[in-house]
Amino acid sequence: xxxxxxxxxxxxxxxxxxxxxxxxxxxxxxxxxxxxxxxxxxxxxxxxxxxxxxxxxxxxxxxxxxxxxxxxxxxxxxxxxxxxxxxxxxxxxxxxxxxxxxxxxxxxxxxxxxxxxxxxxxxxxxxxxxxxxxxxxxxxxxxxxxxxxxxxxxxxxxxxxxxxxxxxxxxxxxxxxxxxxxxxxxxxxxxxxxxxxxxxxxxxxxxxxxxxxxxxxxxxxxxxxxxxxxxxxxxxxxxxxxxxxxxxxxxxxxxxxxxxxxxxxxxxxxxxxxxxxxxxxxxxxxxxxxxxxxxxxxxxxxxxxxxxxxxxxxxxxxxxxxxxxxxxxxxxxxxxxxxxxxxxxxxxxxxxxxxxxxxxxxxxxxxxxxxxxxxxxxxxxxxxxxxxxxxxxxxxxxxxxxxxxxxxxxxxxxxxxxxxxxxxxxxxxxxxxxxxxxxxxxxxxxxxxxxxxxxxxxxxxxxxxxxxxxxxxxxxxxxxxxxxxxxxxxxxxxxxxxxxxxxxxxxxxxxxxxxxxxxxxxxxxxxxxxxxxxxxxxxxxxxxxxxxxxxxxxxxxxxxxxxxxxxxxxxxxxxxxxxxxxxxxxxxxxxxxxxxxxxxxxxxxxxxxxxxxxxxxxxxxxxxxxxxxxxx
Amino acid sequence: xxxxxxxxxxxxxxxxxxxxxxxxxxxxxxxxxxxxxxxxxxxxxxxxxxxxxxxxxxxxxxxxxxxxxxxxxxxxxxxxxxxxxxxxxxxxxxxxxxxxxxxxxxxxxxxxxxxxxxxxxxxxxxxxxxxxxxxxxxxxxxxxxxxxxxxxxxxxxxxxxxxxxxxxxxxxxxxxxxxxxxxxxxxxxxxxxxxxxxxxxxxxxxxxxxxxxxxxxxxxxxxxxxxxxxxxxxxxxxxxxxxx
Ligand code: SF4
Numbered sequence: 001x002x003x004x005x006x007x008x009x010x011x012x013x014x015x016x017x018x019x020x021x022x023x024x025x026x027x028x029x030x031x032x033x034x035x036x037x038x039x040x041x042x043x044x045x046x047x048x049x050x051x052x053x054x055x056x057x058x059x060x061x062x063x064x065x066x067x068x069x070x071x072x073x074x075x076x077x078x079x080x081x082x083x084x085x086x087x088x089x090x091x092x093x094x095x096x097x098x099x100x101x102x103x104x105x106x107x108x109x110x111x112x113x114x115x116x117x118x119x120x121x122x123x124x125x126x127x128x129x130x131x132x133x134x135x136x137x138x139x140x141x142x143x144x145x146x147x148x149x150x151x152x153x154x155x156x157x158x159x160x161x162x163x164x165x166x167x168x169x170x171x172x173x174x175x176x177x178x179x180x181x182x183x184x185x186x187x188x189x190x191x192x193x194x195x196x197x198x199x200x201x202x203x204x205x206x207x208x209x210x211x212x213x214x215x216x217x218x219x220x221x222x223x224x225x226x227x228x229x230x231x232x233x234x235x236x237x238x239x240x241x242x243x244x245x246x247x248x249x250x251x252x253x254x255x256x257x258x259x260x261x262x263x264x265x266x267x268x269x270x271x272x273x274x275x276x277x278x279x280x281x282x283x284x285x286x287x288x289x290x291x292x293x294x295x296x297x298x299x300x301x302x303x304x305x306x307x308x309x310x311x312x313x314x315x316x317x318x319x320x321x322x323x324x325x326x327x328x329x330x331x332x333x334x335x336x337x338x339x340x341x342x343x344x345x346x347x348x349x350x351x352x353x354x355x356x357x358x359x360x361x362x363x364x365x366x367x368x369x370x371x372x373x374x375x376x377x378x379x380x381x382x383x384x385x386x387x388x389x390x391x392x393x394x395x396x397x398x399x400x401x402x403x404x405x406x407x408x409x410x411x412x413x414x415x416x417x418x419x420x421x422x423x424x425x426x427x428x429x430x431x432x433x434x435x436x437x438x439x440x441x442x443x444x445x446x447x448x449x450x451x452x453x454x455x456x457x458x459x460x461x462x463x464x465x466x467x468x469x470x471x472x473x474x475x476x477x478x479x480x481x482x483x484x485x486x487x488x489x490x491x492x493x494x495x496x497x498x499x500x501x502x503x504x505x506x507x508x509x510x511x512x513x514x515x516x517x518x519x520x521x522x523x524x525x526x527x528x529x530x531x532x533x534x535x536x537x538x539x540x541x542x543x544x545x546x547x548x549x550x551x552x553x554x555x556x557x558x559x560x561x562x563x564x565x566x567x568x569x570x571x572x573x574x575x576x577x578x579x580x581x582x583x584x585x586x587x588x589x590x591x592x593x594x595x596x597x598x599x600x601x602x603x604x605x606x607x608x609x610x611x612x613x614x615x616x617x618x619x620x621x622x623x624x625x626x627x628x629x630x631x632x
Numbered sequence: 633x634x635x636x637x638x639x640x641x642x643x644x645x646x647x648x649x650x651x652x653x654x655x656x657x658x659x660x661x662x663x664x665x666x667x668x669x670x671x672x673x674x675x676x677x678x679x680x681x682x683x684x685x686x687x688x689x690x691x692x693x694x695x696x697x698x699x700x701x702x703x704x705x706x707x708x709x710x711x712x713x714x715x716x717x718x719x720x721x722x723x724x725x726x727x728x729x730x731x732x733x734x735x736x737x738x739x740x741x742x743x744x745x746x747x748x749x750x751x752x753x754x755x756x757x758x759x760x761x762x763x764x765x766x767x768x769x770x771x772x773x774x775x776x777x778x779x780x781x782x783x784x785x786x787x788x789x790x791x792x793x794x795x796x797x798x799x800x801x802x803x804x805x806x807x808x809x810x811x812x813x814x815x816x817x818x819x820x821x822x823x824x825x826x827x828x829x830x831x832x833x834x835x836x837x838x839x840x841x842x843x844x845x846x847x848x849x850x851x852x853x854x855x856x857x858x859x860x861x862x863x864x865x866x867x868x869x870x871x872x873x874x875x876x
Contacts, residue, residue, distance in 0.1 A: 008647055008844045009751050012690050017648040025660070025720055253660060255646075256653050307660030307718075338663075339677060 001032040002100055004093045014080050018255035019047035022073075022095030025253040026305065028060075029096045030070040036180050037069035040094050040104040040141070043076070044111070044119035045529070050075040052260040054314070055147060056110045057248040062169050065246060069176055072096035072104075073252075076119045077126070079527070085126060092127035101127040105179065107141045109160075111149035114506035115499065115529035117156055121521040124159070131518060132158050133208055138190050142179075150205070151236075151283050152459040152566035155506050155513035157207035161191070162198055165569055166236030166283075167269070169245050171203040199229040203237030205569065206230065212511050212565075218552060220510050220565045233570040238610055242269055242288045249301040253308075262310035262343070263302040265295060267327070271316035272612070273593045274600070275373070276384045276585050277412065279458040280316055282578075283571040285604040286612040287595050292323040296330050303340055311335070312343045319348035319356060320595065322616035328359055346371075347395075349387045354398040367406035367449075368399045374415060375425025381588040382417050384581070389429075396433050400440040406447045407433060413477050413494075414455040414469035416585060423477055426450060427484035434487060449491045452481065454500035458507050459566045460573065462581035467557035468504045471497045498536040502528070504554040510565035513553075515546045572604030576631045601629030633670055635731045636700045636711065637738065637861050642693040645722030647844070651686035657720055658683075658698065665714040668703035684738040684850060685745070685815075691823075693847040695726065697738045697861055727862050735867050742861070744795055744853040746812040747823045751843030753807050758837075762800055765834040770797040777821070777829060790821050790829070795853060798826070800836065807838050814853065 011017035032038060041060055043050035050056065063071035072094035077085060084090070091100040101107055107129065109120055121131055129143065130136050136143070145153065146164035153163050164171055175198060182194045199206045209230035213221045225232050239245045254261060268289040271281045299311055311331065315321060331342050342360045347353045349370045357368070372392055374380045380387060396407060411426050430450050437446030454474045457463045474497035485492045506513065520542035527533040543550045560579055577600070584591060594600050596618040605612060605626040612624055642654060649657065659679050662669050671677035680701035687693055702711065708728050716725055772791055779786045796812040811826050828840040851858035852866065859866050
């Protein structure tokens with residue numbers, strides 16, 4: 001095993017050098033000679049962000065639980081460290097053993113958001129690995145990826161040897177077995193042969209085994225498998241029995257403060273509320289809850305193994321967990337003497353959620369965060385955010401009666417059918433909440449923050465056909481809305497429209513964008529998700545150089561029968577269902593959550609197949625009837 | 633409630649943990665060890681744990697003293713046994729003793745630190761010259777140093793603060809400088825100052841700022857005599873050692 005040499009004196013000039021030293025509590029250090037398979041798990045962002053990511057922790061545990069494999073971590077070095085690495089010729093190395101990433105069998109990236117793509121290229125470069133699959137040799141590791149972005153990974157398809165679609169706890173095991181066999185046989189046929197073998201595994205997508213074609217006008221035409229092994233479509237993997245899946249009950253304790261520095265308890269996977277803008281709500285279906293007793297036990301282990309003093313109940317819509325009140329009571333009882341607090345990161349907009357929040361925040365009331373997403377009922381119906389004005393007011397009223405005085409409200413702008421009236425609705429709502437605080441408490445001075453993100457249409461959502469609102473129009477909307485906030489106690493914050501534009505291009509892009517990514521990276525783009533590093537003009541210049549029109553990807557409304565670059569990936573939810581939802585959105589008709597109501601025919605349950613697991617009494621004692629919605 | 637003094641090591645593996653990160657690591661180890669530590673009262677209770685000094689990022693320590701308050705129910709041996717397996721690589725427990733309530737806080741009791749600074753040599757190394765310059769420095773009665781901080785410039789005479797002669801050793805392309813100085817209330821000198829002074833004013837073959845540091849000792853110094861909190865004579869007759 002080679003190790004990189006770093007003189008500690010060099011690190012004295014680096015910000016937060018503890019990011020680069022490894023040795024954290026619960027990190028797993030194995031002897032490289034004692035295992036067959038060496039996996040470097042990469043996250044394309046800085047330590048504090050990377051260490052907060054649950055998916056990566058789970059895969060780290062899955063691999064390190066095996067006796068024949070090891071997984072080590074590598075994160076994007078911050079710009080100062082990158083400069084040092086270049087100056088001293090230190091290749092990208094893993095934290096556990098300081099071993100160059102290039103010496104591993106596999107380099108596995110998590111792709112959490114599109115704006116991290118340039119960091120991926122940068123990390124490959126620092127590792128000394130050719131950026132493109134086509135240029136890699138037998139000496140290079142297999143470069144693979146998982147995470148939410150892989151559902152449409154086409155813009156980065158040329159940089160990766162394969163993708164894990166969906167939940168990878170099981171497919172990772174199958175992949176490692178296949179790799180072990182192939183290595184044992186003496187690597188017959190080289191990495192090409194291995195990739196064909198891996199393509200047999202359900203949920204694994206090998207982009208080089210497919211050929212893409214485009215229409216003359218530039219639209220995507222089709223994708224065709226080039227080998228028998230290449231499945232069409234590639235179905236995502238899910239874990240049906242979430243009570244018996246590997247969990248990370250020994251999470252690594254970061255050396256420095258990170259974004260989410262607490263124990264994380266995943267209560268369930270999936271969310272079927274069906275918000276039409278939300279990709280997570282479509283790609284992670286169906287809902288699968290863990291048993292409450294199981295969660296208690298996991299929580300106890302997590303705290304014992306870490307010494308954390310906070311546990312966060314995490315899921316897509318945490319308050320939807322069917323046994324939440326019992327779970328919270330049990331955890332609070334169990335942890336009271338150990339001074340461990342319980343927290344709920346995502347609150348539903350209703351009074352019930354406030355009751356739970358009240359329980360967990362008995363002493364200090366931090367700010368209350370609610371996400372109505374749109375300012376009028378009409379628009380909330382369009383996006384299927386099944387929240388009424390009454391829900392919002394009841395939630396806030398309940399919160400104010402119980403001592404909260406700070407509210408943070410999340411909205412989006414640039415949603416389909418949105419008018420200035422809907423935007424005015426945001427300001428109105430904030431003002432009414434401000435008044436409500438006075439009515440409830442008799443005091444003025446409730447502090448409200450209104451945060452408005454610009455909407456990015458994502459693949460695998462009912463809004464995947466829509467043309468994104470232009471940067472100029474978003475900026476006009478921002479100015480308009482800013483003009484409506486006159487109360488000094490209401491703070492208005494919004495996101496950079498230009499970042500949202502690039503994100504929209506990458507989210508619904510095709511393979512031709514790999515040239516743009518490489519070009520913009522060569523021009524110096526990294527850390528694009530950090531405002532201080534994002535350079536819009538650099539991106540625009542790169543599109544020009546590559547002869548691609550960014551509006552073609554972001555702003556163009558797509559025909560309902562248009563082929564999409566991601567049609568060969570199947571998340572279980574059918575295009576027919578998404579089209580139906582898109583049409584219902586246009587009419588402002590809502591669709592109910594299938595969790596405790598009848599099936600809506602999104603198809604994920606019969607198609608994968610999978611079973612929705614929810615322990616609410618509505619669902620007790622009978623099997624849910626599910627169906628596939630087909631368009632005539 | 634028991635008041636404990638522990639002497640521990642902050643080793644190479646965790647050199648780059650800053651003071652608060654190091655303290656948090658220790659707190660979490662105490663929690664995992666399920667040692668009944670004592671917490672402050674109030675809305676936001678804190679574990680009663682403190683270190684003898686706030687060592688900077690990049691500084692290791694052969695010994696650093698830790699004060700911890702625990703419930704009476706736990707014995708010194710139990711604390712040691714439970715804590716040791718929960719400590720990060722690079723942290724070791726040396727000694728542990730119970731402290732009387734009236735003994736001063738460690739941070740107030742300890743007043744002298746010894747360091748060894750280490751860094752790469754640059755330029756030509758002339759051993760004889762190095763020793764001459766070292767002797768010249770040690771022979772000075774006064775050396776006024778301008779300490780520049782973002783807020784102000786301060787002049788300090790460092791010689792009265794240095795308690796032992798500075799020694800310089802060159803080995804295998806690295807320079808090692810040992811020195812000891814007194815802590816003062818008004819913020820005294822720091823290792824980086826000595827390293828810089830020797831480089832800039834005494835022609836030592838290294839670059840200012842290009843070094844790492846090891847604290848090799850920390851003492852209570854009185855009338856030229858060094859004591860540690862673990863010496864029998866450390867807390868004299870006016871106080872009674874509590875029963876074990
Ligand atoms: S198939 Fe039916 S029950 Fe299953 S997630 Fe889709 S809508 Fe819900």
